[in-house]
Amino acid sequence: MTTEWWKEAIVYQVYPRSFQDSNNDGVGDLKGIISRLDYIQSLGVNVIWLNPIFTSPQIDNGYDVSNYCEIDPLFGSMEDTKELIKQAHKRGIKVIFDFVLNHTSDQHPWFQEALKNPDNTYRDYYLWADGKAADQLPNNWASFFGGSVWEKEPLGEQYYFHLFAKEMPDLNWGNPNVQSAMLEVASFWMEKGIDGFRLDAFIHMDKEEGYPDVPTAVDGELVLAENYYANLPKVNEYMKIFAQALRTRYPDVFLVGEASSATIDLAVNYSDPANEACDAVITFRYFPEDETQKDARLPMSMQSGNLDIKQFKETMVEWQECLADFGGPTLYWNNHDMARAVSRFGDAIQYRENSSKMLATLMYLQKGMPFILNGEEIGMKNLEINTIEGFFAPEAKVFYQKAYDLGYRSDHILKELNATSKDASRGVMQWDNTQFAGFSTAAPWSGVNSELNYNVAKQEEDSSSVLNYYRSLLTHKKTPLFTKGSFKLIKTTDYMYCYERKLGDQVALICCNLSEQSSIYKDTRFSDETVKILLTNGDNSLEHQQITMEPYGSLVLMLNKMDEQKISGEKRLNVI
Numbered sequence: 001m002t003t004e005w006w007k008e009a010i011v012y013q014v015y016p017r018s019f020q021d022s023n024n025d026g027v028g029d030l031k032g033i034i035s036r037l038d039y040i041q042s043l044g045v046n047v048i049w050l051n052p053i054f055t056s057p058q059i060d061n062g063y064d065v066s067n068y069c070e071i072d073p074l075f076g077s078m079e080d081t082k083e084l085i086k087q088a089h090k091r092g093i094k095v096i097f098d099f100v101l102n103h104t105s106d107q108h109p110w111f112q113e114a115l116k117n118p119d120n121t122y123r124d125y126y127l128w129a130d131g132k133a134a135d136q137l138p139n140n141w142a143s144f145f146g147g148s149v150w151e152k153e154p155l156g157e158q159y160y161f162h163l164f165a166k167e168m169p170d171l172n173w174g175n176p177n178v179q180s181a182m183l184e185v186a187s188f189w190m191e192k193g194i195d196g197f198r199l200d201a202f203i204h205m206d207k208e209e210g211y212p213d214v215p216t217a218v219d220g221e222l223v224l225a226e227n228y229y230a231n232l233p234k235v236n237e238y239m240k241i242f243a244q245a246l247r248t249r250y251p252d253v254f255l256v257g258e259a260s261s262a263t264i265d266l267a268v269n270y271s272d273p274a275n276e277a278c279d280a281v282i283t284f285r286y287f288p289e290d291e292t293q294k295d296a297r298l299p300m301s302m303q304s305g306n307l308d309i310k311q312f313k314e315t316m317v318e319w320q321e322c323l324a325d326f327g328g329p330t331l332y333w334n335n336h337d338m339a340r341a342v343s344r345f346g347d348a349i350q351y352r353e354n355s356s357k358m359l360a361t362l363m364y365l366q367k368g369m370p371f372i373l374n375g376e377e378i379g380m381k382n383l384e385i386n387t388i389e390g391f392f393a394p395e396a397k398v399f400y401q402k403a404y405d406l407g408y409r410s411d412h413i414l415k416e417l418n419a420t421s422k423d424a425s426r427g428v429m430q431w432d433n434t435q436f437a438g439f440s441t442a443a444p445w446s447g448v449n450s451e452l453n454y455n456v457a458k459q460e461e462d463s464s465s466v467l468n469y470y471r472s473l474l475t476h477k478k479t480p481l482f483t484k485g486s487f488k489l490i491k492t493t494d495y496m497y498c499y500e501r502k503l504g505d506q507v508a509l510i511c512c513n514l515s516e517q518s519s520i521y522k523d524t525r526f527s528d529e530t531v532k533i534l535l536t537n538g539d540n541s542l543e544h545q546q547i548t549m550e551p552y553g554s555l556v557l558m559l560n561k562m563d564e565q566k567i568s569g570e571k572r573l574n575v576i
Contacts, residue, residue, distance in 0.1 A: 005094070006196070006254040006279055007327040008483050010474055011371045012045040015336050016053055016075055017061065018428045019374055021440035028428070028439070030076035034084050039456065041091040043377060044474035047254075048088060049198050051336055052098045053081070057107050059167045061392070061426075063098075063200060064105035068185040085193045094195035096254060101182060101242075102201040103168045110181075111169055114160075115153055125178055126169050127161035128153075129211055139211045141229070142222040146398035149229075163204055163229060165394060173205040173238045183245050190246070196254030199239075199278070203259050203266075206234035231259075231266050239270070239277040247276070256330065260284040260337075264322050271326055280369060282330045284338070286315055287345070297406060302399045304419040307345050309494050309514055320367055320487045328368030328487075333359050334376050339424045343382040346552060347516055352379055352454075354552035356466045357537035360473055361554035362497050362512040367487045370477065375429050377470040379454050382418055383427030383447050390447060391423045432457040472535060476556070481506045496521065496549075507559040508534065513549040521547040525559055532558040 020032030030053065040048060052062030055070040062072065071078050088095050104111060113122035129138035129150065138159055141149045143166075150159040151166040161170045171178050186197060208228035217223045243255055257270055259281040270278045289305035319329040333341035342348050346355025356379035364370040385391060388400045388410075396417050403413045418424055428448045431438030432455050437448050452458065459465035476482055485503035492498050495515035501508045513519045525531075526545040533542065535556040541548045547555055 003252055004279075004327075005252065006047075006256075006369070008478070009047045009094070009254070009369050010045045010477060011047040011049050011096075011369065012040055012043060013049045013051070013335060013371060013373045014040075015051050015374060015426060017051075018426050018439075018444070018446055020429060020431070021442070021444070024441045026440055026442040026445050027074055029074070030071070030080035030084050034080070034087055037084075037087050037091055037093070041093060042471070043372075044471055044478065045372065046092060047094045047096060047195070049096045049371070050098060052100060052200075057105055057167065059105070059165050060394075063100050064103075064107075064165065064168045065100050066105040066107040067109075069188050082192065089193070094254075095193075096196040096198055096256070097189055097194055098200055099186065099189075099197040100200045101171070101173075102204045103162065103164060103170045106167045106169055115155065118156065118158070124175050125172055125181075127172050127207065128158045129161070130158055139213045140217050140222055141211070141214065141225040144224070145394040148222055161207070163201075170204070170207075174234070179238065179241055183242060186242075186246050187249055190250045190253060195252070196256070198282075199255060199257040201260075202239060202257045202278075203231050203235055203262060204229055205238045206232040208232065226261060230261050236269060236275060236277055240275060243277050255279050257281045264318050267319070267329070268322055268326075271323065273326065280326070280330050282332065282335070282371065283319075286312070286319070286332075288312055288315060295403075295406070298403055299395075299399060302395070302420045303416055307514075309497070313489060313497065316366070317489050320489075324367060324487070328366070330371055331363050331366055331368040332371040332373075333363055334373035334425060335371065336373065336425055337422045339420050339422070340373075340380060340382050341376065342379055343419065343424070345514075348381040351516060351552045352381065353466055354538050354550060354554075355379075357469045358512050358514075358552045358554040360470060361510060361535065361537065361556060362514075364473060364477055365482055365501065365508075365510050365556065366499065367482075367485070367501070370474075372470075373425065375427075377467055378430060378456055378459050379466040380427070380430060381449065381454070382424035383449060385418055385421075385423060385447060386414070388414065388417075391417060391421060392446075393421055393423050396421045396423060430455040469535075469537060476534060481508055492521070493519070495519065509557045509559060511547060511549065511553075511555045511557070513551065513553045516551045518551060519549040519553075521549060523547075526557075530560050532560065534558050 014033055017028050019028040020036050021028050022031035053071055053075045054065045055067035055072045056062045056064050071081050085095050110122045110125045113120050114126050131138055137148050137150050143149045145165050149161055149163055151162055152159050162168050163170055214223050214225050246253055255278050257278040262281055262283045267281050267283055270281050288308040288311040290308050291300055291305055294300050294303040323329045341359050342356050346359055400413050426446050428439040428444040433452050436444055437450050459467035481501055481503045485501040488500045490498040496519055497512045497514055499510050511521055522545055524545055537554045538550045540550055540553040540555045
């Protein structure tokens, strides 16, 4: 019998490389995470999600797995893993692992066998095609990491498919042996005691049959072909086969899928309990940007742009409404694949503290499941990377060269990459203000921002810090009003984001200012008798029927038992 414990989950994402180094080699590890479990528990979270820790050549920071059932020595041992799970559970914290479903490393034994000859048993574990002619690629599809999705095998004449790096060949999920093998991997880890999986890139498990060219491409041009290798019909079929079989063995397993390009309709399809696939999905479609100033010749996602707040509101309402019956959507600002939110959507220079608190208030008190990236709870900003050599992401180097060839100055390109690259989010956790921020005594693998005020030690001392604000906010998040209550966006000016949560006769009003300008919010329900301030991020004031909001201000109000007619009335609103 399932408990659906995950519907009240508050997830803390730990990027193991960057969290805590216990052996002073400059790379975070499992013993380091264990040493910080008391801190994690103090935040009020109840789930940790670890990015990949399996054996890997580390071409893509562990997302290229060469052995799913071994721990990479970089991070520790199987004994360390068991101890981590044990100690987390002891503190009431569940553990989910990143599980790469779409591809393996080219060093995985399956692929090494597949390379031996076309008749090898493992050949059909991967995707192969013949070239159109001698030395011609099978089609014009581009890889997410640059270049073609096809790479010629070293000793034969065929090409193998890789949506990401050439060292990361895609699995053939149409092969029942692959389905069975991956089920056994998941079962292996469930037996070790973990509680679920974040399913990496699962939306790419099916590709268009026959691998047709993108017809709109210029001859000789390689182009991204999402329509041919993302969200195809058999993805849900493969997920159902995998998820249903796993739940038969482990009914309480939690499966959250990374569905980066999924629309709301696809998200509903993937996470609808009737389909018995994912419990929830993470989309990258929450944050529409104004792209009018971007260069269409370059990837839009790697050029900085302002959040389109009007469209953002519409998007959030759509996800809130369509997924309300499933417990709400996943709620996040940050993850390891995107730049840090306070640098991206707030003001990390003049209003960093207010920005950090406001963004958390806006996102996490909505209906749904918070996913918090380690470090955001202390207001960590983007890592400052000064040279192109400092970027690890292959797509960053491709972007740099293409922009440079188009005539852009090096300093401008680096500024754009610092604002948008996933590498900017992977700076090491800032525990104190020492040389390497308390992460290690050795220089960190990724670089570090060592800051006087934005570290755990400093913020523990300050009751009004970002860290302690997060703790208060998550305490409120756990109450029935914020886990089960309904959501309603309030019509306001463009730069205000205000919504109500309601459960029975309890009503909370959350007001957030997404600009560097002060704002005024008026509501005829406000009075000394009817309003209680639950949370505020600064000198926001409530006087009579008016809130005065600081730049990037946020305020959470509890409206005491109100007349139902007043609650639903729209004429009360007046925002200046």
